[in-house]
Amino acid sequence: MEVLLDSQVAHFLRGAVDFWRSGGWAMLAIAALAVVMFGMGIHVYLRLWATRFRAVSETDWRFWIDHPADREGPIGEMLDYVGDAESVAESASRFAEVRASEVRPFERDLMVMRICVSAAPLVGLLGTVMGMLATFGALSSGSGGDKTMGAIAGGISEALVTTETGLAIALPGLFFQYLLARRLQHYKAFLAHLETVCTQALYRRLQRAGLAA
Numbered sequence: 001m002e003v004l005l006d007s008q009v010a011h012f013l014r015g016a017v018d019f020w021r022s023g024g025w026a027m028l029a030i031a032a033l034a035v036v037m038f039g040m041g042i043h044v045y046l047r048l049w050a051t052r053f054r055a056v057s058e059t060d061w062r063f064w065i066d067h068p069a070d071r072e073g074p075i076g077e078m079l080d081y082v083g084d085a086e087s088v089a090e091s092a093s094r095f096a097e098v099r100a101s102e103v104r105p106f107e108r109d110l111m112v113m114r115i116c117v118s119a120a121p122l123v124g125l126l127g128t129v130m131g132m133l134a135t136f137g138a139l140s141s142g143s144g145g146d147k148t149m150g151a152i153a154g155g156i157s158e159a160l161v162t163t164e165t166g167l168a169i170a171l172p173g174l175f176f177q178y179l180l181a182r183r184l185q186h187y188k189a190f191l192a193h194l195e196t197v198c199t200q201a202l203y204r205r206l207q208r209a210g211l212a213a
Helices: 002-022 026-051 059-068 073-082 088-141 148-210
Strands: none
Touching: 026 073, 026 088, 026 148, 059 073, 059 148, 073 088, 073 148, 088 148
């Protein structure tokens, strides 16, 4: 059974290598785009998960606003920073700094993903053009023998394989980028809601202290 399984795996790997080689040099560019795109996507996903904004209930972080000693995790650290503000203007400035440090890196990484998603089918199309040029070159210079037919088949294979691979990379990357963008929007909405609640709590404290305008 193990011998049969090893044989099937080896056959699959040989087929994958042959398929890869048939696409020509454009496959290297598509592979680089895929590595950057999915690597960036996994990085964004893990960083969004590390914020733990969905793991902490609103009841908990509302309680933390007035009870600093109970704060914990990334949300608690954020509240430690913005909770020291002594005025509404200072609180708004600190939340702007939080958004700049927390949200903008995500937006930058998602922009890179969008570029890779758009570039993958274009590189596949470039490989298609190169494959068709190779096919026409073989037709114009060949004598019709086996060598010519092999060159024609290789050109057609390169043209089709690169297009297929570019689309196969771009489609899941597009859905992945969309899901990450949706999660980022939820995180931005959470930060906006947190800022509103913290500002209201700060204003109430200033009112009690007779410092509110």
